[in-house]
Each structure stands twice: as C-alpha cells, then as structure tokens.
Amino acid sequence: MPPQLKRLIPLFAIFIFLFLAARSFLVPKSFGEQGHYRFNSIAENKEKAMIYAGKEACDDCHSDRIQEMETDLHKGISCETCHGPGSAHIANPDSIKPMIPKGRDFCGMCHSLNPSRSKLVHQVDLKEHNVTENCIECHNPHLPCQMKK
Amino acid sequence: MEQNFQHLYDMLSQVQGFIYPNELDLQWGLLIVLYPYITGLVAGAFILASLERVFNVKVLGPTYQLALLTALAFLLVATMPLVSHLGHPERFYEILMTPHSTSAMAIFGFVYLWYLMVVLLLEIWFDYRQDIVIWSKETKGFKGRIYKILTLGVTDLSPSTIKWDDKIGYFITVVGIPSAFMLHGYVGFIFGSIKANPWWSTVLMPVIFLFSAMVSGIALVLFIYMAVSFFRKQKIDMPALDSIAKFLFYILVIDFTMEGLDQIHRIYEAEESFEILFLLVHGPLFLTLFVFQIFLGTVVPLISLGTLQLYKPSEKIRKIIYLSCSLLVLFGIFFMRWNVVIGGQLFSKSFYGFTGYKLHLLGSEGFLFSIIWVIIPFFILAFLLWLLPPWKKVGQHENN
Numbered sequence: 001m002p003p004q005l006k007r008l009i010p011l012f013a014i015f016i017f018l019f020l021a022a023r024s025f026l027v028p029k030s031f032g033e034q035g036h037y038r039f040n041s042i043a044e045n046k047e048k049a050m051i052y053a054g055k056e057a058c059d060d061c062h063s064d065r066i067q068e069m070e071t072d073l074h075k076g077i078s079c080e081t082c083h084g085p086g087s088a089h090i091a092n093p094d095s096i097k098p099m100i101p102k103g104r105d106f107c108g109m110c111h112s113l114n115p116s117r118s119k120l121v122h123q124v125d126l127k128e129h130n131v132t133e134n135c136i137e138c139h140n141p142h143l144p145c146q147m148k149k
Numbered sequence: 150m151e152q153n154f155q156h157l158y159d160m161l162s163q164v165q166g167f168i169y170p171n172e173l174d175l176q177w178g179l180l181i182v183l184y185p186y187i188t189g190l191v192a193g194a195f196i197l198a199s200l201e202r203v204f205n206v207k208v209l210g211p212t213y214q215l216a217l218l219t220a221l222a223f224l225l226v227a228t229m230p231l232v233s234h235l236g237h238p239e240r241f242y243e244i245l246m247t248p249h250s251t252s253a254m255a256i257f258g259f260v261y262l263w264y265l266m267v268v269l270l271l272e273i274w275f276d277y278r279q280d281i282v283i284w285s286k287e288t289k290g291f292k293g294r295i296y297k298i299l300t301l302g303v304t305d306l307s308p309s310t311i312k313w314d315d316k317i318g319y320f321i322t323v324v325g326i327p328s329a330f331m332l333h334g335y336v337g338f339i340f341g342s343i344k345a346n347p348w349w350s351t352v353l354m355p356v357i358f359l360f361s362a363m364v365s366g367i368a369l370v371l372f373i374y375m376a377v378s379f380f381r382k383q384k385i386d387m388p389a390l391d392s393i394a395k396f397l398f399y400i401l402v403i404d405f406t407m408e409g410l411d412q413i414h415r416i417y418e419a420e421e422s423f424e425i426l427f428l429l430v431h432g433p434l435f436l437t438l439f440v441f442q443i444f445l446g447t448v449v450p451l452i453s454l455g456t457l458q459l460y461k462p463s464e465k466i467r468k469i470i471y472l473s474c475s476l477l478v479l480f481g482i483f484f485m486r487w488n489v490v491i492g493g494q495l496f497s498k499s500f501y502g503f504t505g506y507k508l509h510l511l512g513s514e515g516f517l518f519s520i521i522w523v524i525i526p527f528f529i530l531a532f533l534l535w536l537l538p539p540w541k542k543v544g545q546h547e548n549n
Contacts, residue, residue: 002313003305004278008271011301015266026246036249105158116167116501 051085054078058086061093065142072143082106082141107135166502175494175506178514180230183522185336185358186365186486188227192333193366194220195269195325200396202322211386212393214276214539215377216370221269222530223369228261230522233513253339264332268325275318277537278303279311279544295536311544333362340489347422348429348493353411360404361482367397368478375472377534387464394471397478398454405447408485425500433503434492437484446481450474 030039055078059066062079069075080086083098104126113125130138140146160173198216201209232241245262248255274281282304285296303310334355341354371393378385415426430438453470461467495503509515 002317003303003310004275004313004317007301007303012266023246026242031247036247109157109161114167 050087052080053086053090055080057090060090069142072145074142074144102134102136104135107139107141160504163505163507164502166497167499168497168502168504169499172494172497172504175491175504177490177494178234178506179508179516179519180234180514180522182483182486182490183230183519184227185333185340185490186483187223187230187522187526188336189333189358189362189482189486190366190369191220191224191227192329192359192362193364193368194223194370195329195366196363197367197370197393197396199322199326199329202319203326206392208388208392211389211539212370212374214273214537214542215374215534216366217269217273217276218533218537218539219370219373219530220366221273222526222533224261224265224269225529226522226526229525230519233518233522253335253342257335257339260328260332260335264325264328268321268328272318272321272325273537274299274301275314275321277542277544278314279306280537280542282306283543284541292536314544330359334359340493343493345498346493347420348426348496349489351411351415353407353414357404357407357411360400360407361485363400364397364404364478365482367393367400368475368482371397371471372475372479373530375468375475381540383540385468387467390471391467394454394457394467394474397474398451398458401447401451401454401478405451422500425496429492429496429503433495433505434488438488438492441484442481442488445477446484447478450478450481 028038028040031037033039055066058079066079080098082101086098088096089098108126110121111123113123117123135141136148138147140148157173164173194216197209198213198220200206201213201216228241232238235241244252244255245258248259250256278300281296281299283306285293285300285304287293288296337355337358340349340358341351344350371390374390374393375385415423454474457467457470491506495506497503510517512518
C-alpha cells in the first residue's frame, strides 16, 4: 500500500468516528421516538403561554358586546382580529388594555378598494370616502351598519 | 402592536394585485442569491482544473493549481451565506446530525463535505505533497511548522511514492468531475424540484445551473490569473489565456442555448402560469434579466469572445477584452442567480399579483453584510497562494 494511504485512511476513519461520536451526543434524547422529530418539543410547546385567547374567553366579561355584535355584519370577525391578542388583558383586565385600532388604514385592510378582493366584502375608496374623518366617527366598529352620525 | 401594523402597511404598499398573506415578505434575499453563485464559482473553477488534468489540455498548465486553490478558497465560504441567513446560525449542524432523505438541504451538507474533504483537499494535497515535504525542510519558523503538519508525516520522496501521488491524484480528479457536477447540479435541483413554483420547476434547472457555474468559474479563474500575474509583475502566458477564453466562449454558447431552450419551452408550452411570468420578466425583472444577464452578461461577451476566435488582434487588446469579458460574465451570472432566486418569489402562487423586494444596506440580510462573503474568499486565496505558491512548485504531475 502506498505510504500516503497508510496515513490518510486512519485519518478519515478518525474523522468519521468523531462525527459519529459527536452525533450520539448532539442528537436530542427524544428524537425519533414517534417520528423524524424531537418528541419532547410537543410538551414544550404545550407549556408556552397563550397569547390569543379566542372570542369565547371574552364572553365572561364582555358578553353584552358579543351579543350586540351578533346582530350586525361584523359578527363573523373575532374580537382579537381588531383588538389584538387578549390573553394578557384577561389575566390583568384593569392594568393591561388591549389595543384599540383607530386609523382609517386599519379598516382599509379589509375594506379598501381592491379589484382582486371578493365583492362580498364591501369596499370603499379610502381616498374618496369621507376623507376628512376617521371611519369610527361615523361607523360604529361593532355595529358597522349603525351610524353614529 | 401598532408598529407591527405599520410594518404591514409598508409591506402592503409594495404589493401589486392579489397575493397570499405568506407571500408578502420575500424570505430568500441576497444571501440566498450568493449561495448558488459562490457554489457555482467553485464547481466551475474545479472543472477548468480537471480539463487540464483529465482531458489533457496541456496549455492550461499555468492555471491548474490556481484554479484548484480558487475553488478551495470559495468552497470554504460557500455555506456561509446559508448559515448566516438562518435565524439561529448556531444550530446549523443539526441538519447534518439528523438528515432525512426527503430533505434536499440535509443531503447538500453531505455532498458538500464529500466534495471538500474527499475531492478538493485530497487533490490539492496529492498535487502539492512533494513540494510541501521539500518546503517543510527548507522553511523555518511558523510557516515551516505549518508545512510539517501539512505533510501529515508522509515525508517519503522516493520515485515510487511520487508516482503514487500522481496516480491517486489523477484518480481523485476523475472522481472529482462527477462530484463537481453533483455539487452544482444539486444546487439547481434544490430550485428545480420545487414543483409549486413555475419559474423554478424545470428538469433543465440542474443542467442550466451547471453550465452557468462553469461559465462563472472559468471567468473567475481567467480574472484571477490576470490579476495575480499583474500583482506578481509576471508575464501572462498568452496561449493559456487564449485557451481559457476559448473554453469560456464554448461553454457560454452551451449555457446560452440551454437557457434559451428552457425559455422557448416555457413560451411554447404557455401553461397557466405563463401570463404572470411574462409580466414578471417584462416588469420587475426587466433590468436584471434582459439588460444585466442577457445583454451585458451573455451577448456582449459572446460577441467579443466569438470575434476573437476568428480574428486575433494584438495581445494588449486581447487582454483588455478578456478582462472585461470575465468581469461581465461574473456580473451576468450573478444576476442569473438573482433572477432565479428573487424572481421566483416575486409573483404570487395565485398568479394574480406581485410582491416587491427592497435590498437594504444594513442588517443581517443587507448588502454590506452579504458582500463580506464575496470578499473573504479573496483573502483566503491570498493566504493559500502565500502558503502553496504554484510558481514555486518543483513537482509537476505527469499528464496520464
């Protein structure tokens, strides 16, 4: 055997051995238990704090608001779509307040004129529809068909 | 929360027509453009070196080692754009620890390691072993110690051992050619196999990537050879330069034909995605595709190198043409990668709209950070040329 190979073959063997040794340390314990992933990650994710609470969770304290909304066209929209994640607020209702979106752009996310948007959602041209005022000065956000003015 | 909305508005302002929410942010930016670019330079430079050794193109002798060292310098950083693109770069090794046959990216890690450890490093080692042994005896101090380590203790300089260097080196080069094809064909495969994306999904993708890789690698060696000769105040070996340029021309012709074939195929098929792709190449990609990639990066070099095949002006003019062509080709192939990577993410899967891509100057995906991965290989190359200068070599491999 040429002397080069006498040296290289053990070197590569050591390299592969080190790789396998490192692998046995670095592959997480629960990997492969139930499939090609780290099984413990499921338990870890379950422990994570919730950020969004869901519409039902608001019912405990704002049931009037929920019932009211059922009567109008925004009924299909969950509270947190507009008010942002609510878990922290539920835990501390007095000190942590959810966000209240007030700008025209916000309502425009769903209502601004867009040819590729379904006609089922009514659209207005933000540059023309009552430009001087905020949407909520006239429309009640919870009861959009009811006008404040 | 409010500032999140602000970010959303900013992003929405760059949208045209209808897109799905997850298409708003373009996830693969400049760093992912650099990844196939740099890998391509490696494969191309290596294939140029193999031309000399395996296909016995003797005129290329003066650039053989240079091409190998260039390939190594760029290979060492080839994965860095990918790693630095990760949200958690320190976790990159995980993909190698638990690979899966359905993960193309995981297998790339092994293709890369094979190419680095078994092909490039070994080929360079066998080619230089005789010289490293001689240098380790002549050189004192730190450099001498590096040489001693690099010999790996094999200091035998008997003719039979040197003959082995030659034989095994040749064998590795032969194995190396399919490996280089695999390395880069593979990068093309990663894009070509994404069946959901009509701009990427074509079986020709690996082939196109391969030929564009050769084009860019050859142009890079051409450029580096001229630059190194300039800095060393050495006369350029004109026959070598002429034949590199000749190969550049040939491969460029094939590359251009392949890409043309791909587009003609796409135009003739005119699938349901055709309209959006038509808008894509005439809109957001117009400058980078038609002007940068096709006109400056392909047509101009093709015409000027093609003319030189028929008519040879003076050496001085030829050198200027070669220099500018190599730079143009490098520029053009960069934008070829750009058009593939960025272009493929600009249009919506609904085929009804576009998102935009703004390259930022700062930040981890920004221009300044990305450019580092292009500059570092040149420093590595300078170091390699200091350590293993091809012009001081005594041992020359025989052409088998």
